[in-house]
Amino acid sequence: MLHCVDYCGLQAVEFSKGDYTALLIPEVGANLIRLADTRRGVEVLHTPTEEEIEIFRRRPQVYGLPILFPPNRIADGRFTFEGRTYRLPITNEKEHNFHHGFLKSQPFQVSKATETEDEVMVECRYYSNAGCDVIFRDFPHEFKCKIIFRLTSEGLEQEVVFTNRSQQRMPLGVGFHTPMRIPFAGGDDDDYVMRVAVGEQVELDNRNLPTGRKLPLTEQFARLRGKGLQVTNCDPIEAGFTLREIDVDGHPYRGAVVENLRTGVRTFYEVDDQTTYWTIWNNGGHMPYCCPEPQTWTTNAPNAADPVAEGFKAVEPGQSWSAKYRLYVR
Numbered sequence: 001m002l003h004c005v006d007y008c009g010l011q012a013v014e015f016s017k018g019d020y021t022a023l024l025i026p027e028v029g030a031n032l033i034r035l036a037d038t039r040r041g042v043e044v045l046h047t048p049t050e051e052e053i054e055i056f057r058r059r060p061q062v063y064g065l066p067i068l069f070p071p072n073r074i075a076d077g078r079f080t081f082e083g084r085t086y087r088l089p090i091t092n093e094k095e096h097n098f099h100h101g102f103l104k105s106q107p108f109q110v111s112k113a114t115e116t117e118d119e120v121m122v123e124c125r126y127y128s129n130a131g132c133d134v135i136f137r138d139f140p141h142e143f144k145c146k147i148i149f150r151l152t153s154e155g156l157e158q159e160v161v162f163t164n165r166s167q168q169r170m171p172l173g174v175g176f177h178t179p180m181r182i183p184f185a186g187g188d189d190d191d192y193v194m195r196v197a198v199g200e201q202v203e204l205d206n207r208n209l210p211t212g213r214k215l216p217l218t219e220q221f222a223r224l225r226g227k228g229l230q231v232t233n234c235d236p237i238e239a240g241f242t243l244r245e246i247d248v249d250g251h252p253y254r255g256a257v258v259e260n261l262r263t264g265v266r267t268f269y270e271v272d273d274q275t276t277y278w279t280i281w282n283n284g285g286h287m288p289y290c291c292p293e294p295q296t297w298t299t300n301a302p303n304a305a306d307p308v309a310e311g312f313k314a315v316e317p318g319q320s321w322s323a324k325y326r327l328y329v330r
Contacts, residue, residue: 002115002122007033008053013110015120018153023047025064028057030108030124030147033064035156037329041186044267044327046179046289057105061177062283062291065158066104067147071175072279072299073097075209079302081171081314086302088138095207100177102135103145111146120151129165141166155268155328162322164315172315173297174323175279178269179289180258182232187262193228196256196292198278199244202299209300210240210310217241224280228259231282231290240299241278243271255326256292266330269294274323276311296323 001016005023013024023034033056035044048056048063060066077088077098088098108124115121128135129142136142142165150157164170182192201221203213221239223229225246231237245252255270256278275294282290297311304310315321 002113002120008048008050010053013113013122015115015122015149015151017118017120017151020151020153020155022149022151022156024122024124024149026110026124027107028060029066029104029106030126031060031064031066031104032149032156032158035327040265040329042184042265042267042329043181044184044329046181046287060104061100062179062287062289064179066177067101067145067160068175068177068293068295069101069103069145069162070171070173070302071101071293071295071297073099073207073209075207075300075303079171081302082169084168086139086171095209097207097209101175102139104177106134108145108147118152121148123148141168141170143170155326158325158327160323160325161320162315163320164317167317169314169316171302172313172321173295173301173311174274175293175295176325177291177293179287179291180256180267180269181289182258183260183288184258184267185260185263185265187260189233190230191260191262192230192232192258193261194224194231194256194258194290194292195226195228195246195248196224196241196278196280197243197246197254198224198241198280200242202240202242202277204238204240204299208238210298210304212305214242228257228261231280232285232288234282234285236285237280237282237290239280241280243276243278255294258290268326268328268330270326270328272324294325 019039092099112123146161200214279293301310
């Protein structure tokens, strides 16, 4: 099933396959605001209600699958690359940082939408250039961003592709500010734990920027690698981590897992090898979600002592870069 619908005044694309149904808002960052397993009654993501739709318009990062380009924070909104200084707007005055990137609120266009017996595919595209200068004036590279959603009876695969259409190498860092719904199928907060493929903890300063030090996991955060940590109805969490695979069901796993300890049902958020860093944030600890945020680079990587070691990369003129993510229920 694949069709256009109105969602609280926003044009949306609703699509289903097997037990899964999804809802996509192209005009607000191509944000897939809902993924549900209807047979189990599981809501994987934090979805805006009708009463929250204006909050969603202002803060899309706390709903669905909002893309961050670049991810997290850039100190003072400035960095230098190959002799060019990039000056980005200060969007967090308290910390004096550029925060959460350009694309999460931008209007994408649906460029393809197809359905077969096995799969529904929806592709959205955004072009940045001098004639559409919301991004170009601060980030003067012509580029195309393509986000492809493929829904099957096994869950959702999301692919993001950036193509550098400029004449210079383009800095690239990508993340998603994914709020995973907790509780996702009834019960209480203490019925749920989260596990994440974290390695070391990245020390952050009072502006939530890395200091350059990487530390062993605390006893609290070591639970993310073990039996799991309760991440809602708890103390605030805002922390950064390197990525190291964990064991899930006897296999190496790169991603986050939320488990209902009472029923054994789990929601999975799997990442590929382009993700090197996590931010984990629970918005004060008393919201019905926690965000394991995959990032291709460490927060503020362009300003690090060794940017490449922190995941910084550049895309050559005419070349493309891509990453894949999966969400599913087991």
